[in-house]
Amino acid sequence: MRSFARVIAALRNLLHTRKVETDLDAEIRAYVDAVAAERIAAGMTPEMARRTALADLGGVEPVKQAVRDTRAGTGIATIWQDMRFALRILRKSPGFTAVVVLTLALGIGANTAIFTLVNAVLLQTIPVNHPEDLVVLRWSAHKEPDSTGMSGFGDCTMRRKPGDESGCSMPYPVYRALAERRDLFADVTAFAGTADLNLAGNGQASIARGELVSGTYFGTLGVTAALGRPLGSADEQKGAAAVAVLDYGYWQRMFGGAPGALGRTIRLNNVAFTIVGVANREFTRLTPGKSADVYVPISQAKTLGFRWGAIDDPQAWWVTVVARLKSGIKRPEAEAAANLAFRNATMHGAKPAWKDTDDARLTLAPAQDGLSGFRRALGEPLRLLMAAVGIVLLIACANVAGLLLARSTSRERELAVRFALGASRRRVMQQMLTESILLSLAGAALGIVLAYAGASALAAFASTNGDQAFPIDVTPDLRILLFTMGVALASGVGFGLAPAIRGSRTRSAAEMSRGATESAPATLSASRRRPGLGSALVVLQVALSIVMLTGAGLLLRTLAKLHSVDAGFDTRNVLLVWVNPELAGYDKTHVLGLYENLQQRLSSLPGVMSVSYSSGAVLDGGLWTSSVKIEGQTSKQSVETQMMRVGPRYFETMRLPLLRGRPLGLTDIRNGPPAAVVNQAFVRKFLEGRDPVGLHFGPDDKDAPKWTIVGIAQDSKYASLDDENAPTAYVPLATGGATFALRTSTAPAASIPAVRKTVQDVDDNVPVMQMRTQSESIDRQLFNQRLMARLLGGFAALGLGLACIGLYGLLSYEVARRTREIGVRTALGAKRSDVLGLFLRRGLIVVLLGSAAGIGVAVGVTRLLASLLYGVKALDPLTFFGAAALFALVGLVACLLPASRAMRVDPAEALRCE
Amino acid sequence: MTQSQTNLLQGTLDLLILKAVGDVEMHGLGISRRIEHITEGTFQVKPGSLFPALHRMEEAGWLTSFWGESENNRRAKYYRRTKAGERQVHVETKQWNTIAGAMASALKA
Structure with a gap:
């Protein structure tokens, strides 16, 4: 009432x-x-x-x-009144307002931009119905299961530690056994992929990312079709017609969103599939960072030629299983029952995957966490970036607080009048905080715009330079808006509190009397305390930007070190072209002929000096290792070596010097006795420097071919630049897909159209899977370092700039405040250099204190970067010194400007002001 | 005027005002004088406490106000007790008697 x-x-x-x-x-x-x-x-x-x-x-x-x-309602009324008053005050000094809003926009915008990525990568929920009911099935045991093959597709984290193994790939029959548990699960689905599919029948042959899914996939996830129908259980039956469902985005991109795509026949790896539907628009992914172009029934794995996709093999571990819990069933009770079913299916068959002592267990992880995808790869850099932008915001806040403090001096009279008229301290504080929050909200509004642009650019950089193209949704959602509001309010209070408290302590009588004489002696004692807080704020800014500079410096030095690493071969002017004729129906006997033909045609292109091919590209992340036994080796055990299958002229094309013997030629590849080239590390490590030419080695299997070593190649990097040089064997390439390497005399990217046309001329069913230069490949491997170096570098520059503005502002204010004092000093005979020294000293003390504090903090935090560093220690003295020196240099300029202004003060002028 | 006179016990001001207004119409100064009178000069309510209390009680619905002519023919704002105000007198009187009784026996003990 x-x-x-x-x-x-x-x-x-x-x-x-x-x-x-x-x-x-x-x-x-x-x-x-x-x-x-x-x-x-x-x-x-x-x-x-x-x-x-x-x-x-x-x-x-x-x-x-x-x-x-x-x-x-007095609260609302005063807030409204305060806001109008604050707006009026801020409008009166547009320059000040603009500087503050811009500073805050940069600080808040940087936070929102990075948070947008964090949100997209780490927080956004799976875009399906009730994702909270979905669980991913995960096994763990003391050892890997006994299997005929184990394939993972990056859906979840696999742990590979002796004694502690886990993963979520399973045999298809195990999935069927678990899917029968209708008492636990409302629905269960299995899927594998994405796998590259050669898609023909829609213009030129291209590569599509295909997800192999069980018939229950769309039903389990609750994903409907935007057009046609989703896949159903009937599509998975033996003998069912080959059908496919397109991803909405892919349908838009490649089929122009035409409804006519429905019912069309496309050829996937040379098998005809009918398009029966397009998945709905919201369904962009299940696992973060993994998007598919086309969904096909999992039972087609064999037809599509995927050897790992053996549906009936209870020992082939390759499908990921996701289930929707039956309503009313809690995860722990489902887990206990599913665990029993899993153990039954895997350990009591004809060929048990584990023994009882292996402690094999099944766990049900919430799909949101369990399906980690690229979250694992990007999680750490994103957390570091979030910390970095947090520091930038702190610098921005300290900066603005400094500006507000300096300004509050000029507002002392206004405050004194308000106290005299009966305003309470609380009321004045509230009003000043309203001003700060208004400023930070304005900064946030501008910041969101900057953040959207920034996040889009980052997402584009990430998706074109990462290991694998992935989509990042940067559309601002409610969570991002709330985050930005929260950051804005927190920083508004953060930078506004000190000036507000100071303002509320203004003494009315003293300040009123100040009216006529701006620097009356009465106020000198009051204002002398002020620089204390102002200096502390600048010291804080200097310290934080030293931390940022150090971090950025370490990463830049890492990049420089990595780029100066000797790869062992010439990485410049090489174009890499991936082809896989087996996807277009080539069999082993015809592949070699195609490669010889391609090598010849590509060699005759203008600007191309030499062409060869190999089973994989080097410095592209891929690696093939094999265990072999070497003839004449003292120990009887087999050894692990890196392997590469190569075509003719490989060493010449890559400019990988041969130190002894001969390279592999056409006859070695066609039909000669199996020959191999090994590298120096191979000789050093396995043969203790003995002459290897003529020795034989091969897999530890009586029937397998034994290669004869015919030459020694110089050491070179294989998977990535930061690897040690490891033993490597080069053997002839006889079958499978290949990466062509073109050594060009000009910029290699210029040859891309001609290469594409040549491959098409030779056989337009053979798709070029991808093309990039060797340098691009290397850059992709260094993605995390490059991303972090760029962003940290940018943020460090921003921090440096802000801190120097803060330093400049502090000294300018000091000079303005002490103009009369300078006048008196000069009049009494102080030299101009004394005046200059006075202010320079003051600035340098602030810089020194800040640098010392900054280095102290940096020593504590740079080890967080350790996993990204190469060739540089986290406590690299040179970088620490460099960061401090850089700041000292830029800071000196920031001090010199106001100090020189002080030097030029005309005593007569200064004293006349009175 | 000593400090003790102005420091009204927390919560007693409302009751005093309601009591002072009684069933007649009064303006601010009248209420102030009436309180002084009925408490035999113990409580002198300053305008800084009186007006906030009057406005608060009006918003609570215990008092209503209207503009009228004062004794010396000037416009003044008059307050009158409402039905809710009367009920509030009973509630607060009861509360006060409980407290006073409790304090008295506590001091006797």
Whole structure:
């Protein structure tokens, strides 16, 4: 009842402010009149009566304020009033406002941009119905299961530690056994991929990423079709027609979003598939970072030629299983029952995968966490970046706090007047905080715009330079807006609090008297305290930017080190071209002929000096190792060596020097006795420097071919630049896909169209899977370092700039405040160099203190970067020194400008100001 | 005026005002004088406490106000107790008697 009355009253107060105010004023004046009338009646003079009445009241305004404070809705009314006042104040100094808003926009924008990526990569939920009910099935055991093959597709983290193995690939029959548990799961699906499919029948042959899914896939996820129908259980049956469902984005890109795509026949790896549907638009992915172009029934794995996709083999571990819990069933109870079913299926068959002592277990992980995808690869850099932008925001806040402090000095008179009129300290603080928050909200609004642009650019950089193209959704959602609002409010209070507290301590009398003489002696003692806090804020900025500079410096030095690593071969002017004729139906006997033909045709292209091919590209992340036994080796055990199958002229094309013997030629590849070239590390490590030419080695299997070593190649890097040189054997390439390497005399990227045309001319069913230069490949491997170096470098520069502006501002303010003092000093005979020294010293002390603190903090935190560093220690003294020196240099300039202004102060002018 | 006179016990001001207004119509100064009178000069309510309390109680619905003519023919804002105000007198009187009784026996003990 009472609260209802207060709501009505609050509405009246808010809606009829003017009437309420005039009424209040009239009421209090009437009171004063009545008191005065009493006193006149008691014999006082009218003038005296009024004066004493007013004096007893203690002022009309404080009483009115006391009434206002008790009124309903007073909070809202004062906030509104404060906001309007703040806007008026800020409009009066547009320069100040612009600088502050821009500084905050950069700080808040950087945070929002990185948070957008964090949100997209780490936080966004799976875009399907009720993702919280989905679980991913995960096994763990002391050892890997006994299997005929184990394939992972990056859906979840595989752990490969002796004694502690886990993963989520399973045999298809195990999936079927678990899918029968309708008492636990509403639905269960298995899938594998994505796998590259050669897609023909829609223009030129191209590569599509195909996801092999069980018939229950769309049903389990609750994903409907935007067009046609999703895949169903019937599509998975033996003998069912080959059908496919397109991803919405792929349909838009490659089929122009035409409804006519429905019912069309496309050829995937040379098998005809009918398009029966397009998945709905919202369904962009299941696992973060993994998007498919086309979905085909998992039973087609064999038809598509995937040897790993053996549906009936209970020992082939290759499908990922996701289930939707039956409603009412809790995860732990489903897990216990599913574990039993899993052990039954894997350990009690004809060929058990584990023994009882292996402690094999099945766990049900929530799909949101369990399907980690690229979250694992990007998680760490993103967390580091989040910390970095947090530091940038701190610098920005310290900077703005410094500006506000300096400004609050010029507002002392205004504050003094407000105190004299009866404003309370709390009220003044609230008003000043409103100003700060208004500033930070304006900064946030601009920051969101900057963040959107920044996040888009970052996402584009990430998706074109990462190991694998992945989509990042940077559309601002509610979480991002809330985050930005939170950051804005926190920073508004953060940088506004100190100036507000200081403002609320203004002494009215002293400041009022200041009116005429701007630097009256009375205020000197009061304002002398001020630089303390101001300097501390700049010290903080210097320290934080030293931390940023050190981090960025370490990464830049890492990149420089990596780029100066000797790869062992000439990495410049090489174009890499991936082809896989087996996907277009070539069999082993014809592949070699195609490669010879391609090698010849590509060699005759203009600008191409030499062409060869190999089973994989080097410095592209791929690696093939094999265990072999070497003839004449003292120990009887087999050894692990890196392997590469190569075509003719490989060493010449890569400019990988041969130190002894001969390279592999056409006859070795066609039909000669198996020959091999090994590298120096191979000789050093396995043969203790003995002459290897003529020795034989091969897999530890009697029937396998034994290669004869015919030459020694110089050591070179294989998978990535930061690897040690490891033993490597080069053997002839006889079958499978290949990467062609073209040594060009000009920029290699220029040859791309001609290469594509040549491959098409030779056989337009053979798709070029991808093309990139060797340098691009290397850059992709260094993606994390490059991303971090760029961003940290940018943020460090931003921090440096802000800190120097802060330093400049502090000294400028100091010079302005002490103009008269400088005048007196100069008049009394101080030299100009003394004045210059006075201020330079002051600036340098701040820089030194900040640098010392910054280096101290940096020593503690740079080890967080350790996993990204190469050839540089986290405590690299040179980098630490460099960061401090860089700051000292730029800081000196920031100090020199105001200090030289102080030097030029004309004493006569300064003293005349009085 | 000593400090003790102005420091009204927390919560007693509302009751005093409601009591002072009684069933008649009064303006601010009248209420102040009436309180002084009925408490035999123990409580002198200053405008800085009186007006906020009047406005708060009006918003709570215990008092209503209207503009009228004062004794010396000036416009003044008059307050009158509402039905809710009367009920509040009973509630607060009861509360006060409980506290006063409790304090009295506590001091006697």
